[in-house]
Amino acid sequence: MRTPWMFALCLTACAGSPDRPVCVEPATGLPSDLACTGLYNPDDPTQIAADVMPYTPGVTLWSDGAEKHRYLYLPPGSMIDTSAQDAWKFPAGTKAWKEFVVDGKLVETRLFSKRTDATWDSGTYIWDAAGSAATLNTAPKGIVLDSGYEIPAQKDCDKCHHGGSDRLLGVEAVALALPDAQGATLTSLAQQGLLSQPPATTTITIPEDATGKAAAAIGYVHANCGMPCHSSRGLGDETKLVLRLRADEFWAADGSSKPTPVTQLDTYVSTVNQPPTTAAVAQQFPGAFRVTPGDHTKSLIWLVAHLRGNYQMPPLVSHAIDEAGTGKVSAWIDALPPP
C-alpha cells in the first residue's frame, strides 16, 4: 500500500522542479514516470531510496548481454510469507525493479508492483537519451533497438512471470541462497526478520557430480528455463520437462539442509536420455534427446538455447545467443559419460 507519507514525499520531491513531473499516483496501474515509483531517494533522486534493497540472485537470466541491477521494496512492518518455501507470497505494496544497461547506457527499468493482495501491475520505463528520466512504455509490441536489444511490451511480462508463485521470479529461496547471491540474500532477509518462516540453513550450493560441471549448467537452466516456464507451475505438468530447482531438493521439511544428488534432481531426471515431447521437435532435431550424455550437439536443451529464430529458447524478447551461458550447458553434457 502506498502510504500518504510516501505520497507526500513524492509530491514534495517532484514539485518545484520544472524537469520533474508531479507524481499523481493513478488509482490503478503504474505512474507514468519512474521517478514516481519509489525507487529513488526523494531528497536526492540520483540515489536509490534508503528503504529499497539492491539484490542479485545467485543465478540470472540472460538478457542479450545487458548489465542488470535489481531492487526490492517491502512496505514497513511487512514480511514475505515463506510458509511454502517454494511459493513465496509477497505483501501488498511490494515492488521489484530491474534496470537494464546496454552498451554502458541505461535503457529500461522494469517494475512489478503489488497493488492489492490479488493484483500486480507491471511495465517497463524507457530512459531518455540523456539518462535523466524514464517514462512508462505503452507500445503494444516489443521495441527492437538498433543494437538488436528488445524492450518488451507490457503484455509480454506475464508470459515469463506467470512462472512465479506470486509473479516475482528471482526473489525466491533457491536463487537468493546460492553463493553468488548479493545484497538482499536469503541470509540477510532472514536476519532482518523479513521472512515469515526462514529455513534453519540460509545458504545452499547446487550439487555437483563427477564431471565437476553439473552445478554451473543446472544453475544456468534454473534461471533461464526453469524460473519462467519449465517448472511444475508452468509447462512442466504437460511436458514433464522440469528445469526449475525446487526448495525441497535443498531443504528438509524442518528447514535443515537436505542435499539431493545430481542424478535425482528434476533437471537431470527429466532430461538425460529423455526424448522430446512434440513430434515437430523430434523431426527438426532427429535423434536428439533433451540431454544426450557426451554429445551436446544431440541435446535439445543446448540446441534450442543456442539458437535464434524458429525453435529458439526462450521464445521471446531475446535475439542474441548467450555463448558463455550455453557453454556451461554444453560443457556439462559433453563431460557426462555416454551410455
Ligand code: HEC
Ligand atoms: C523471457 C522471460 C521474461 C520476460 C519476457 C520478462 N521477464 Fe522479468 N524476469 C525474468 C526472469 C527469469 C527473472 C529473474 C532472473 C533475473 O532477474 O535475472 C526476471 C526478473 C524480473 C524482475 C526482478 C524481480 C523478479 O521477478 O525476480 C523484474 C522487476 C522484472 N523481471 C520485470 C519484468 C517486466 C516488467 C517485464 C515486462 C515488461 C518482464 N520482466 C519480462 C524473465 C522475464
